[in-house]
Amino acid sequence: MxxxxxxxxxxxxxxxxxxxxxxxxxxxxxxxxxxxxxxxxxxxxxxxxxxxxxxxxxxxxxxxxxxxxxxxxxxxxxxxxxxxxxxxxxxxxxYSLERRHRPRYHVVKFLKENGLLNHDRDYYSMVALSEKLFVEKFICPHKQAAPHLAEDYAAACTGKGPAKFRFT
Known part of the structure; x- marks a missing residue:
């Protein structure tokens, strides 16, 4: 062996x-x-x-x-x-495609598209973060600008349906 x-x-x-x-x-x-x-x-x-x-x-x-x-x-x-x-x-x-890769990718994409994330992050560094750190770095700082982000991210992590994020 x-x-x-x-x-x-x-x-x-x-x-x-x-x-x-x-x-x-x-x-x-x-x-x-x-x-x-x-x-x-x-x-x-x-x-x-x-x-x-x-x-x-x-x-x-x-x-x-x-x-x-x-x-x-x-x-x-x-x-x-x-x-x-x-x-x-x-x-x-x-890492799970449905419960980790997709939801995190879509959060970062949403943040970039809406001008809430002004610098590129290394994909691996973002996906390898613990759940707690990911939420602290990518969800919590945007509670006011995107109040439904945490809720939408949690729903996306269940693997049910497409990852849709919204401002209002």
Whole structure:
């Protein structure tokens, strides 16, 4: 298992070695190769980018193809992230598309479109914040300008319906 983990780019002594061994223990070499191929095709990653992503997030091998596809489509098509950016931050695949990525993306987009956020934020930094910090940084400062933002964000986080934000 250690050799197989090293074969997917996780070096011996890495903090990710245990996760990588767990990931490779669940699959045959053929299934691992198929998953690596799927990552390359779906996320438009090079061999090097797959190596970076899997070494930083061996859990990617255990994620379903559907989750990988849906999250990658959102990140690339809607958010506009480059595949290389995503490869260096594979933990983005640990967050729920419906309850974290979409609601937070739409809050930041709403704030930018309405002139309430005057500087660009790194997408990963925003999505990786704890819920408490996200609310403190992106929702609370705009209570007066957008009084329904907290309520709309909470509704969007339930995963029910599209994220719609309003001023009045």
């Amino acid at each position: 250690v050799a197989c983990a090293q074969g997917i780019g996780v070096p011996r002594g890495s903090g990710m070695l245990v996760q990588a061994m767990h990931a490779v223990s669940c699959f045959s070499e053929d299934k691992i190769a198929a998953k690596v191929g799927y990552l390359k095709k779906t996320l438009r990653w090079s061999d090097a980018e797959v190596g970076i992503a899997v070494s930083r997030g061996p859990f990617l091998l255990r994620r379903s193809d559907d989750v990988l596809r849906r999250v990658s489509e959102f990140l690339i098509s809607e958010v506009g992230l480059e595949p290389a950016y995503i490869a260096h931050r594979p933990s983005m695949f640990t």
